[in-house]
Amino acid sequence: MDAQTSLPNLPTYADVLAAAERIRPYALQTPVLTSRTADAESGAQLFFKCENFQRMGAFKFRGAMNTLAQFSAIQRQAGVVAFSSGNHGQAIALAASILGIPATIVMPHDAPASKIAATAGYGGKIVHFDRYTEDREQICAAFVEQHGMTLVPPFDHPDEISGQGTAALELLQQTGPLDALFVSLGGGGLLAGSLLAAKALAPACKTYGVEPEAANDAQQSLRAGKIVLIAPPRTIADGAQTQHVGHYTFAIMRRDVEDILTVSDPELIDCMRFYAERMKMIVEPTGCLSLAAVRKHKQQLRGLRVGIIVSGGNVDLSRLGQYFA
Numbered sequence: 565m566d567a568q569t570s571l572p573n574l575p576t577y578a579d580v581l582a583a584a585e586r587i588r589p590y591a592l593q594t595p596v597l598t599s600r601t602a603d604a605e606s607g608a609q610l611f612f613k614c615e616n617f618q619r620m621g622a623f624k625f626r627g628a629m630n631t632l633a634q635f636s637a638i639q640r641q642a643g644v645v646a647f648s649s650g651n652h653g654q655a656i657a658l659a660a661s662i663l664g665i666p667a668t669i670v671m672p673h674d675a676p677a678s679k680i681a682a683t684a685g686y687g688g689k690i691v692h693f694d695r696y697t698e699d700r701e702q703i704c705a706a707f708v709e710q711h712g713m714t715l716v717p718p719f720d721h722p723d724e725i726s727g728q729g730t731a732a733l734e735l736l737q738q739t740g741p742l743d744a745l746f747v748s749l750g751g752g753g754l755l756a757g758s759l760l761a762a763k764a765l766a767p768a769c770k771t772y773g774v775e776p777e778a779a780n781d782a783q784q785s786l787r788a789g790k791i792v793l794i795a796p797p798r799t800i801a802d803g804a805q806t807q808h809v810g811h812y813t814f815a816i817m818r819r820d821v822e823d824i825l826t827v828s829d830p831e832l833i834d835c836m837r838f839y840a841e842r843m844k845m846i847v848e849p850t851g852c853l854s855l856a857a858v859r860k861h862k863q864q865l866r867g868l869r870v871g872i873i874v875s876g877g878n879v880d881l882s883r884l885g886q887y888f889a
């Protein structure tokens with residue numbers, strides 16, 4: 565895939581600030597937690613931005629709300645369609661219901677049951693597809709053509725990116741400047757938005773994206789200087805099973821990211837256990853990417869102030885049992 569080198573309307577820090585104003589009435593200001601145990605283990609001062617406590621349980625509510633709040637009257641009436649391995653669908657369904665917009669969510673048949681149930685609970689109409697044999701983009705395109713719906717992609721959209729950036733914006737407002745920031749990475753919306761906020765508020769802060777080892781398409785893309793497409797990856801981090809990053813997200817990460825790191829599924833499980841046992845919170849596998857990378861690279865982080873975006877907390881309790889068995 566060729567990455568466009570210059571894209572019109574790349575979002576900026578000003579867009580992140582505007583998004584923060586726009587979503588303020590709807591989104592929660594999530595807490596920043598600290599842990600003496602985590603600090604002692606890592607030798608750094610860690611600040612956990614707990615988006616697992618955001619509405620619908622992940623940062624994705626921010627991007628969804630920022631995008632849907634800017635729909636025209638015509639778009640609102642025809643409704644929104646989204647495809648998602650889970651949290652994006654929930655976020656669109658919840659934001660749409662708050663704004664009174666009809667939402668259709670196209671989901672993989674093997675998405676976690678809790679995510680499917682929650683999406684339906686937020687009022688989204690669910691359409692299933694097989695992620696290994698069917699093309700979800702074609703399915704969505706049919707809804708757009710036949711019903712005039714607006715497709716909202718999960719990450720490669722300026723309004724999604726600037727909405728997601730409000731999590732890092734808040735974190736930096738809550739903690740002051742950080743030396744490093746670790747962000748979980750699927751398609752790169754959260755990372756791109758975080759980079760916009762961090763570059764403006766803490767220019768010296770080194771920001772890292774973290775992917776599952778089996779889904780290291782962004783790392784490959786960064787090394788290759790162009791967007792690399794991978795086969796559907798198998799990892800417990802279902803929110804980061806993307807096959808490629810976006811054009812907008814890649815343009816921003818290429819410009820601003822310090823590096824992209826990877827961690828293994830067992831390292832994610834160790835972090836889920838740490839969060840549950842020591843910090844008394846449930847974090848989904850994808851939400852553990854950032855901490856897993858901090859633990860892996862702690863030698864280089866000694867004495868530093870480090871931000872960790874805990875991106876989400878939606879996990880089936882039955883699967884949680886398997887992970888901890």
Ligand SMILES: *Cc1c(COP(=O)(O)O)cnc(C)c1O
Pocket residue numbers: 622623624651652718719728748749750751752753754755803804848850851875876877
């Ligand atoms: C979507 C998601 C991610 C990845 O976000 P991108 O913007 O696709 O990089 C990370 N963690 C959780 C919990 C998510 O839902």
